Amino acid sequence: MAELNIVLYEPEIPANTGNIGRTCVATGTRLHLIEPLGFRLDEKSIRRAGMDYWKDLDVVTYVNWQDFCGKNPDAKLYMATTKARHVYTEVSYEPDCYLVFGKESAGIPEEILKEHPDTSVRIPMIRETRSLNLSNSVAIVLYEALRQNGFDHMKTQGELHRLRWED
Numbered sequence: 001m002a003e004l005n006i007v008l009y010e011p012e013i014p015a016n017t018g019n020i021g022r023t024c025v026a027t028g029t030r031l032h033l034i035e036p037l038g039f040r041l042d043e044k045s046i047r048r049a050g051m052d053y054w055k056d057l058d059v060v061t062y063v064n065w066q067d068f069c070g071k072n073p074d075a076k077l078y079m080a081t082t083k084a085r086h087v088y089t090e091v092s093y094e095p096d097c098y099l100v101f102g103k104e105s106a107g108i109p110e111e112i113l114k115e116h117p118d119t120s121v122r123i124p125m126i127r128e129t130r131s132l133n134l135s136n137s138v139a140i141v142l143y144e145a146l147r148q149n150g151f152d153h154m155k156t157q158g159e160l161h162r163l164r165w166e167d
Contacts, residue, residue, distance in 0.1 A: 004029045004093070004145055005075070006138055007100040009065065009108055012038030016104065018054070019135035025053040027146060028153055032098070033061045034068050065112065072098065077116055079108055080141055082131055084120035091121055093145035095152075104134050 006029055011017045017033070024031045033041075041061075062068040069075075076097040080088070093099075102108035113120055123132060123140055131137070146154065 003096045004142065004149075005032055005096070005098040006030070006142060007032040007034065007068070007077075007098050008103075008134075009034045009100060009112075010036055010038070010103040011134070012104045013134070014039040016134040020138045021057045021059065022053045023135070023139055023142065024058070025056050027142060029142060030058045030060065032068065032072075033059060034065055035061060035063050037061075038103075077119055078141075078145075079113055079116045079120040080122070080137060081108055081113055081120050082122055082125075083107075083113060084122040085117075086121050088121040088123055088141045088144055091119065093148050095149050097145065099138070099141050099145060101134060101138055107131075 004027070006020060006024055008017060008020065008031070011033065017037075017039070021031055023029070062071065076094050078091065078093065078097055078099050080099060080101045100108060121141065123137060125132065132140075
């Protein structure tokens with residue numbers, strides 16, 4: 001079974017993190033938050049964006065990047081960045097990989113990206129676009145990883161259609 005992980009490096013906007021949390025709950029994905037955060041986790045805006053799903057979220061926080069790496073030493077990391085040479089659909093995602101996304105204002109630091117050139121991925125965009133919204137980027141890459149792993153723990157549209165007709 002795919003046990004994917006989303007890692008947010010120093011997220012700044014609570015609504016993005018809330019939306020990502022909701023996506024994680026809907027997909028059975030663990031959320032990892034690397035501090036410092038640009039908000040408190042008990043803020044109303046997080047709960048509002050995550051709706052009533054936040055209580056069901058599997059979330060882990062870390063004091064910094066080193067803390068994250070120390071607690072996840074064997075993690076297979078994929079870095080989402082506009083600077084990558086590989087498109088996010090060109091790599092094969094392992095069932096227990098970690099999809100890492102940087103903070104909204106600056107992305108993932110260069111020193112971290114330099115350590116992962118072969119597992120850095122980008123979402124294609126036209127040149128005038130600086131970047132996509134963080135929660136949209138997470139959803140795009142996460143669903144590709146889930147698709148590659150056969151949505152193995154989720155109900156696909158075909159299964160839902162069949163269930164409706166069997167009732």
